[in-house]
Amino acid sequence: MPKRPVAVAEADLAIVNAQVLTMDRGRGSNRIPADAVAVGGGRILAVGSRDVAALTGPRTRRIDARGGAVLPGINDAHLHLVGASMAAFGYLDVSAPIAPGWDAVARRLEGAEPGEDGWVRARGWDDVLIGPAAGQILDVRPDTPVVAFDSTGHQLVANREALRRAGLAASTPDPAGGVIVRGEGGEPTGLFQDAAMEIVNRALPPVPAATLRKAVLAMQRRLHTQGITSLTEPGLGPASAGLLDGSGSVEAIRLLGDLAVSGELMLRVAVLMLFAGTGGADSAAIGAGLASRLRHAYTDRGIAPERLRIAGVKVFADGIPRSGTAWMAEPYGDHCTRGSLVIAGATEQDRVEELRHILRLVDRAGLQAGIHATGDAATEAAADALAAATDPGRRHYIIHGAFSTPETTLARMAQHGIGYSTNPLIRHGAGDAMRRLLGEERFARHQPLRTAATAGVPFTLASDAPVASTDWRETIVAAVRRGTRTSPGIPGDPEGISGLEALAAMTADAAWQDHAEQFKGTIAPGMAADLCVLAGQWPDDDRIEELLETDVALTIADGVPAREHAPR
Known part of the structure; x- marks a missing residue:
């Protein structure tokens, strides 16, 4: 049950003339048709015009929503806060709109001012849009180390000076779960995939604490302007060099704690620790x-756990289809590979058993496991391991996920309380490449949200930023329409869901994933006063694209308009 509101005679703030979407878990229905919300002491005091009027006094601040929708604060259940902060505010942008080809990428790198540590760091290229990356920046700036991370967080390219500083040679072997892409003579081309990224990331000087702090606070401001008040940071810790840009270090965990202690952290953050990277995870490291x-x-x-807490452990079961490192039941891609688990072990069965051992360790520690699995074989192995050896009360969940037998696997996940967190906007952005790699049949059942809802699997939708935009409105539309960059989607797609179901997956259901449904994710007396106010009404599903044109008029965090939180 929600916490009891503090007894007060007068609200601090009242939002009136609103379309209040109180939200429920699962189907996203409104429990209480309402047009007003009262807030005081950081909590929701009343819902509905009659009860709100009774708490409105001369000192109550009155906000006229002018018919706009009021939602629970958006909860992005998989957003790399530290990595996204550095991508947006710390690195040179070489994404396709700015650098539409490799020649343009090279020109931007040539003209960039190195950082205080002497490195040029960039981020955002996408080989689906601008072509193969191998060798493209190898000879850029021969006297300056250069590294450029791609948009997926699973690849980077480096120049010769960066390779020299990383101690890389033709004889350097590929690490478990990673690929050093090589030329015909075996020489590295500067392209590193998945676990191989760690070789370069470990050669990078640490991001200065002041730089990281500034970037995180800038990202917090951006998220608040978008209506986001909560998130899961899926992977900070000692193995950060194998993920994204490597900035999600133990120092980043400390920084978030510093911001919480000083009162500057106004997002609610749940952290998954990363003890093993994107290749060779074993039970000893975990x-x-x-x-x-x-x-x-x-x-x-x-630190109050409602503000910031360690929620669990991130475990990489496999890589991604684009690199050929996703573990699939059937061959896929240009090289007709099946991939494999990126867990330590000599044989497939050894790796499956080691994954089970890892998950048992996390479970017995009383923590939640978030398992990255993008191949159907990896997803089903992870689901089987969780069903056999863990406590449903932990709310372990599969991240991304693919299914060869969605009805069977999702039914088993529902039976054992296993959650599912996935990213419709990534499906939209990479969908054309995924269709080519996987074939039409497998792509059609990719992210089977309707099947998950029917089976009763608790699922969340998330951005995976910086891989995709943090604009949750785009995620909602992608979940409803299930289109790609070149296709608007199939009318009546059997795996599409409604707009309100998608919204529930980014509010009430995301709170469930966080073990936090008692204080956030819905609009009811006693719940946290984290709210997102839109400039217009919530559109019907047949007009869901109108959501993209509906601005976030106001975000309220802890009962206070986010723009009024004092900067430090």
């Missing part, structure tokens, strides 16, 4: 991480 003090990083500092 066990050592669980035995460390890292899981107590915030409780040791007296």
